[in-house]
Amino acid sequence: MGPVSHWMIKRFIKYYGVDMNIAQSTNVRDYASFNQFFTRALKSKARLLDEAELISPVDAEISQIGQIDNGSLLQAKGRSYHLNTLLGGNAKMVNLFKQALFCTLYLSPKDYHRIHMPMTGLLTDMLYVPGRLFSVNQRTARVIPNLFARNERVICLFETEFGPMALILVGAIFVGSIETVWAGTVTPNRLSQIEHWHYSEKTVLQRGAEMGRFNMGSTVIVLLDANRLKWLPELAASNKVLMGQGLAQQYSSPELAK
Template sequence: MMKIRQLFQKWMLQEDLNFLLTNRIPRITLTRFMGWWSQIRNPWVFKSSMAVWRLFSDLDLSEAKKKEFVSLHDCFTRELQPGARPVDPRVDVLCAPCDAIVGAYGDISQGQVFQAKGFPYTLQSLLGDSAMCDLWPNALEGGKFVTLRLTSSMYHRFHAPADAQLNHVTYISGDTWNVNPIALQRVAQLFCKNERAVLHMQLNDGEPFLIVPVAAVLVASMRLHAVDVLLNLRYRGPNEIACNAHYAKGQEIGWFEHGSTILMFVPRGYEWADGVTTGTRIRMGQALMNRCSQS
């Protein structure tokens, strides 16, 4: 079984084939189908789907709170055992909001950031034409951005990186391009094309920051505890959703139905925590950024 899985994974890592199979397909139709399929509560459907899933991933359920699942969706959105993700308690540290592989990261300069080397996009394009988002490019100028990619086998819930408040959600419907590194190096402004939610956040001291969950092929659904609707391709409600939700550091904000990407943007005054670099695997609760010391 291990050899078969390694063979499939090596086969899928061929860039042209991977891009073709995950992007040159009816992405939205397939994503809607997967949303329906993952909800089926049938032992045969679940077991056969899990067998295929394990072929393409290093799925590890040893930390899951539940040991039995009734559907793919039930497994994808699993909770973890208490204490599985210790949260860095230091008040000057922003911790990782999710389990992820660190992608592009760096400084926000002239309103521009990067999805991959040589592939820039602007904050304004990502945030859209919402009046709620117009002030963010200036507020975040000189700050930091980071791309956190969740693979299909990872824990798919995301959490508050510090004691914070969620003031508003801007939902932006869009496409469902794959967000893996192969696609990010080929499709310009990919994050600005995909479905996403802009979470307008604020630390206890009033400092603003953004968390932007971005959906992808097979994964165009996200749930926020503060919003009593499922945000997905079928959502037809208001794009601007007022919130007043308070979170303790490490408290769960929501989850992806399968997995995708979290983008995080903070204003100037932070530096990267030790060990944060492209390709690093990071777990929810680990130090991501430190507030710069005042000289």
């Protein structure tokens, strides 16, 4: 990587206000490529894990948060989209989450772009759904119908002590690929067709462990069992959250979930 590329990284840091003090490598000359800088690791104590049952998988802004209503998720004020389309028509997953909780997390260019486990989970399935690469910022979400169900995405399904959990990694403009720690680079798919992997081996990822990364920025959508967990009441759209920050807690009594 030459002086021009390092100059570009410095310009990017200044333009977006990237906090390099928390990066494992603070010197831009330590990065062999722009993507290596973009997916930079943080210092070991830069992000602490909250005691809540479910933590944020990323540094992000909450785009929308709530519960799926009759198979629809809120995209932006006045705009909803369908769970069935988001999940690539996979009937098993749709059935698991048709009345689930959802949280849409937008990663801006300056954010940390590695994705971590919100809670310990057993990996059961991964689905790749080809699509577009529209920008996923708030402005675009307000004007493009079915945005997250149209963009390229990787859906990861886990079994947890609080029921099923899905992490949906949504591609966007300039996203070169999406990676997971167990499969490596998942996108792009040259065949432009849905691919499904079912995992029979016991692949357990611990709470807070890295599970993937975006090679450039995008969005993560978290789906949860609404009968076991509830969003923390102080959370709302436009809130900024950090990886490891509490997002959801369990009901104190199963009766309260009804």
